[in-house]
Amino acid sequence: MLRKIIIIAVPYLLMFLFAYTSLSKLGDRSFFSSQLGLYPYIKHIHVFLSWALPLTELGVVCLLLFPATVRIGLYVSLFLLLVFTAYLGAMVLAGVHLPCSCGGVMRKMSWRQHILFNGFFIVLTGYAFSQWEGTGPEKIL
Amino acid sequence: MPLASGRVPDRKRSFDPYALLQLSGVNACPRKKTGIYHFKKFTMKKLHLGLLVVLLAAGTMAFTKPAAQAKETSFAWFQTDGAGNVIEPTDEPPFQAEDPNGCPNSGLTGCSKAFDGSELSGGVYSPTGALEITHKKP
Structure with a gap:
């Protein structure tokens, strides 16, 4: 029962x-673009990323919206979360302290809190992706 | 001989009400719900729920503090010498809104400066980003 709830939610x-x-x-x-310009390794493409990142996230939302593409959406979500978390982890380990360029209330989190937050979603997404069997109601509900 | 609906009339009964309705032009057979009907119904339900979630996210965003205000809340604070030069500490500088050094916001000589961030380099922390605030002491 819990498995089905997780997969659906x-x-x-x-x-x-x-x-x-x-x-x-x-x-x-x-503001997001200027914040990205402070980050090492990506500061030279911060304008491009300021458009690409949110549009990619909206694309993932569209993939998750339709039952036929949910599995692809879960895969892309997992990939994005892993990339974000890996970059945050590298910044924390390198001792770089920068303001968070996150959206909304995530901006109030510390770097470590944000990594834990991402890790929680990575575990959930990975589990849902591994358990996803199809898109028909008879395979989920 | 089957009727247009595919149903074979009951020959044992002298009166077949369904056959009579069929002949009169009324479709007496109920619509059979196939698997594609259930799938389409499930898809629309999921689509509506998904759109509701997206609208909820957009509504939640309306209650988020604007970034312009958030930008002013946290800075990396560095102490400065009398000439205003940054003294690079070995410990991570505080990242907060208020000046932890107790410097006034006016004066003639250096006291502290606030930058967008800091980075560890060569065992000391140096400022990164733009200079946001300069505090001096008389």
Whole structure:
């Protein structure tokens, strides 16, 4: 029962997370772009990333919206979360202390809190992805 | 001989009400719900729920503190010497809104400066990003 609840709820949780963060970033794109310009290794492409990241997140929301593409959406979500978390972890280990360029309330989190938050979603998404058997109601409900 | 609906009339009964309705042009057979009907119904339900979640996220964003205000809340604070040069500490500088050094916001000589961030380099922390605030002491 818990397995079915997790499998059904995870796509909606991810939809909420990515829709919220992408709309927050797009709502103040210039600030987001300037914040990205402070980050090492990506500062030279911060303008491109300020558009690409939120639009990619909205694309993931669209993938998770339709039953036929949920599995692909879960895969892309897992990939994005892993990349984000790996980059945050590298920054923390390198001792770089920068303001969070996150969207919305995630901005109030410390780097370690954000990594734990991402880790929680990575575990949930990975589990849902591994257990996803199909898109028909007879395979989920 | 089967009827247009595919149903074979009951020959044992002298009166077949369904056959009579069929002949009169009324479709007496109820619509059979196939698997595609259930799938379409399930898809629309999931789509509606998904759109509701997206609208909820957009509504939640409306209650989020604007980034312009959030930008001013946290800085990396560094002490400065009398000439205003940053003294690079070995410990991570505090990252907060208020000046932890107790410097006034006016004066003639250096006291502290606030930057967007800091980074560890060569065992000391140096400022990164733009200079946001300069505090001096008389």
